[in-house]
Amino acid sequence: MRVAIIGSGPAGFYAAEALLKRADAVIDVDMFDRLPTPYGLVRGGVAPDHGKIKTVIRVFAATAARPTFRFLGNVCLGRDVTVEELRLHYHQIIYATGNEADRRLGIPGEGMTRCTPATVFVGWYNGHPDYREAKIDLSVRSVAVVGNGNVAVDAARILLRTPAELEKTDIAAHALETLRNSQVREVFLLGRRGPAQAAFSPAELKELGTLEAADAIVAPGELAGYAGNESTGDTEKDKNLKILRAYAAHPARTDAKKLHLRFCVSPTEIIADSAGRVAGIKLERNRLETRPDGTVAARGTGEIETLEVGMVLPAIGYAAERIAGVPYDEKARIIANENGRVVDPASRAVIANEYAVGWARSGPQGLIGEHKRASADVVAHMIADGVGLDLRALPGRDAIVALLRGRGVQPVSFSDWKQLDDVEVARGARRGAPRDKIVDVEAMLEVLGQG
Numbered sequence: 054m055r056v057a058i059i060g061s062g063p064a065g066f067y068a069a070e071a072l073l074k075r076a077d078a079v080i081d082v083d084m085f086d087r088l089p090t091p092y093g094l095v096r097g098g099v100a101p102d103h104g105k106i107k108t109v110i111r112v113f114a115a116t117a118a119r120p121t122f123r124f125l126g127n128v129c130l131g132r133d134v135t136v137e138e139l140r141l142h143y144h145q146i147i148y149a150t151g152n153e154a155d156r157r158l159g160i161p162g163e164g165m166t167r168c169t170p171a172t173v174f175v176g177w178y179n180g181h182p183d184y185r186e187a188k189i190d191l192s193v194r195s196v197a198v199v200g201n202g203n204v205a206v207d208a209a210r211i212l213l214r215t216p217a218e219l220e221k222t223d224i225a226a227h228a229l230e231t232l233r234n235s236q237v238r239e240v241f242l243l244g245r246r247g248p249a250q251a252a253f254s255p256a257e258l259k260e261l262g263t264l265e266a267a268d269a270i271v272a273p274g275e276l277a278g279y280a281g282n283e284s285t286g287d288t289e290k291d292k293n294l295k296i297l298r299a300y301a302a303h304p305a306r307t308d309a310k311k312l313h314l315r316f317c318v319s320p321t322e323i324i325a326d327s328a329g330r331v332a333g334i335k336l337e338r339n340r341l342e343t344r345p346d347g348t349v350a351a352r353g354t355g356e357i358e359t360l361e362v363g364m365v366l367p368a369i370g371y372a373a374e375r376i377a378g379v380p381y382d383e384k385a386r387i388i389a390n391e392n393g394r395v396v397d398p399a400s401r402a403v404i405a406n407e408y409a410v411g412w413a414r415s416g417p418q419g420l421i422g423e424h425k426r427a428s429a430d431v432v433a434h435m436i437a438d439g440v441g442l443d444l445r446a447l448p449g450r451d452a453i454v455a456l457l458r459g460r461g462v463q464p465v466s467f468s469d470w471k472q473l474d475d476v477e478v479a480r481g482a483r484r485g486a487p488r489d490k491i492v493d494v495e496a497m498l499e500v501l502g503q504g
């Protein structure tokens with residue numbers, strides 16, 4: 054059996070592992086990625102100061118070392134190769150393309166200069182080639198980060214870390230340079246619901262209290278209803294509340310930068326200065342309403358305040374990009390699927406031998422480790438569907454490479470990636486960092502002698 058996996062993030066690698074560990078079948082796996090570098094958001098999303106989490110790439114590298122695994126980086130499905138061509142060259146296809154688009158607030162002023170979605174800011178500081186040219190202007194004193202998830206926390210933390218804290222990480226050199234000259238003194242983290250509904254996890258929230266030159270600040274009024282020992286009935290949320298209470302009780306240092314955690318506010322408009330750049334954000338105060346199903350919704354009260362900030366970073370979630378030829382669920386903004394089996398979005402009929410895993414399958418929720426089980430479950434469907442499958446003869450395994458080269462595409466192999474890896478690690482050693490990323494695809498190909 055020959056399988057194509059599109060996307061080399063955690064979900065793709067865990068699917069490859071589940072396929073290649075099977076003792077009852079010989080499976081050739083070709084893993085494609087549009088970038089020359091593997092690992093998806095582990096490289097391009099996980100914050101640079103969270104190096105420990107990135108050690109998971111050792112597990113993925115072990116999968117890549119299996120004899121029937123092949124990496125074909127620098128190949129974009131929908132641009133360099135079509136779904137039809139994959140169907141000719143493979144018995145089964147797994148889409149593991151993640152969620153690379155951002156969700157929008159949908160308010161006036163969104164999109165003006167210095168209103169930058171988290172996808173862009175995160176990609177920029179992580180050296181993702183798509184965002185190396187992003188204009189991030191940190192000459193402003195105050196920034197509003199919209200959202201109460203872990204991505205919002207990452208963005209706020211990176212804005213407030215000192216250069217000394219950042220230079221020993223794998224942050225992109227261009228971002229480190231800009232952050233060295235940052236004028237940002239104050240960040241507002243804005244949640245539309247209350248402290249008991251915030252999506253961030255306790256470990257991430259607690260870390261905000263350990264920043265060298267910034268204090269996490271919670272005005273006591275923000276914890277109304279939770280000022281004592283009230284329990285939400287949810288251990289994680291209770292841990293968050295305990296940490297927030299500690300922030301509320303802790304006196305802020307006078308000379309420290311400030312991270313204000315605000316709740317129950319929704320942006321209604323972004324205000325421009327005379328040059329058309331962000332000068333402020335209008336916020337509507339919300340009240341919380343419990344729905345019949347027990348979930349809690351934010352409802353606007355009509356009470357508006359204006360926060361003077363020079364930059365707005367909406368971090369309100371990701372969505373899957375549409376890929377030509379791949380069935381797309383418009384509403385959920387994921388690949389149309391039922392339990393990982395790709396379906397026609399209108400009829401919901403199963404499209405044989407095509408599967409989706411990871412965020413492409415389920416949307417932008419969940420941690421790296423959770424994909425191990427989830428991808429293995431989809432592989433179990435594949436094996437079940439493949440039993441008795443008439444394994445038609447395919448073109449030779451190298452035919453796909455010849456096809457790509459014939460159209461001027463230069464696939465990057467896993468040993469090519471290891472070469473890039475060595476170069477990045479050696480560059481990083483000069484500043485005492487684990488790596489200094491190459492952020493330009495052309496430059497990567499130059500290193501490989503393919504530029």
Ligand SMILES: Cc1cc2nc3c(=O)[nH]c(=O)nc-3n(C[C@H](O)[C@H](O)[C@H](O)COP(=O)(O)OP(=O)(O)OC[C@H]3O[C@@H](n4cnc5c(N)ncnc54)[C@H](O)[C@@H]3O)c2cc1C
Binds near residue numbers: 062065410420424
């Ligand atoms: C900013 C951020 C920080 C995070 N930090 C953490 C953390 O600290 N800890 C944690 O556990 N989880 C973290 N997560 C969550 C974690 O990153 C995700 O759960 C996980 O990466 C999703 O895996 P995936 O394989 O579905 O997608 P991805 O990791 O996004 O991988 C998708 C891959 O598909 C490729 N691709 C896309 N389109 C195409 C195409 N058309 N052709 C070829 N290739 C394509 C991409 O280049 C990419 O390599 C974070 C998420 C974000 C957004």
Ligand SMILES: NC(=O)c1ccc[n+]([C@@H]2O[C@H](COP(=O)([O-])OP(=O)(O)OC[C@H]3O[C@@H](n4cnc5c(N)ncnc54)[C@H](OP(=O)(O)O)[C@@H]3O)[C@@H](O)[C@H]2O)c1
Binds near residue numbers: 253320
């Ligand atoms: N260190 C880590 O472990 C780490 C780091 C980063 C990301 N991750 C993971 O990656 C996944 C994605 O993280 P995420 O932060 O992008 O998503 P998330 O956890 O879903 O958080 C999104 C946040 O945006 C808010 N939001 C959505 N629409 C909004 C709107 N229109 N106006 C105002 N606020 C809005 C949500 O509020 P509501 O709750 O009210 O909808 C929520 O607070 C999560 O599973 C996360 O845990 C983990």
